[in-house]
Amino acid sequence: MSPWITYGLPGVLLLTTAIVLFGQTRPARLPAMFLTLIGILLLLVAVFPGLERAVLPNKIRLFMGVVSLTHLFITLEAVRRNTLKERYALLWIGTGLALLVFAIQPNVIGWLVQVTGMHYTSAIMLVIFSFLILIAFHVSLVLSQYETDRRKLAQKIALLEEQIRRLEDKLQP
């Protein structure tokens, strides 16, 4: 397939999105800059097909790097905007950092590859999967705690309401 389709098209799409983000009434500058960067990289590969051949053996690492950076960026941005609490972000940031380390230093995951006989990609999927299970479990724990809290609050409200009603009845016979 022509490199213009595989790299050029997504690159142009990303750049267009970036321009739209810049053009908003409240421009999202950071995401737009991030998209611009990746878009330009993709276009460069489309213009110079030699670049693709140069990074071919490390393509998956490059991909993981971009994914982990995006992931970290989104998580940190959510924390900064107070839409995500720090203590729930920790496991997500851990996931992102682990992916980044595997992208930069594939040897780190080497022992897992050696022990299980998996490929690099499968090993990374295994790590991501483990993190996701941890996060899901964490959410279940938090949810259970919230349910307990919710029960206590509902009961307290019912009791207080009854008390108020009784006091009101006493005041106006």
Place this chain on the structure above:
Amino acid sequence: MSNLFSHSVLLIPAFNEEEALGPLLAEVRTHCPGLKIVVINDASQDATSAVARKAGAVVLDLPVNLGVAGAMQAGFRWAIHHEYTYAIRCDSDGQHPPASISDLCAHMEATGVDLVIGSRALSENSFDNSFLRRLGIGYLSRFLSLICRHRVTDPTSGFQMVNHLLMYYFAHEYPSDYPEPESLALLRRQGYRFSEVAVPFRARQGGTSSLHGFSSLYFAFKVTFALLIDRARGVDLRYSRKELEEKLS
């Protein structure tokens, strides 16, 4: 008898029971004069709350639906706050005959146990229905009897009377998934005593049982699992019978 009534409160958890609740409350009034009635309205969408208030009952309106266990716990809290000695639980669908409340009281007075359970299995005219249901309940009662080392004939009966110790305990900790069978196992471990008394249950006035056909077998399985996990928990010393007896005396 009547002196027990004056120290007792009748807790009725109700969810969308505007039709059955009125007649039930009237019946309670005739059979148990002087008994305080508290209806816990579990976020019903119908006029349950208004019906109960019109009948002169104290009404606790839960803002969100908590299920029977959460509703009962609210009732126990109310009872503790108002310093009642006994709490009786009765379902709002008319299955539990108010005429038998005095039987529970008499049994409580005679035996001095912490929990009295009205058992439909012990009574003559138990009209128990499907085969699968009997199988599930029969198995559960055997399993519970084994765990408790005490005969249990009706593990899912919600027709109960507790003394002030258990009221305090349940107000703080109450098994939320399967309150009836789970609390029995819990109680034995914590050093409480319970006893069953025969009560002729009636057909429910409205609604359907959550236990019929294969779902009663599934229920038996879920409860077994919960009970096995419960076995792995230690004694909660904060709420052991001895501890509470000292604390509340």
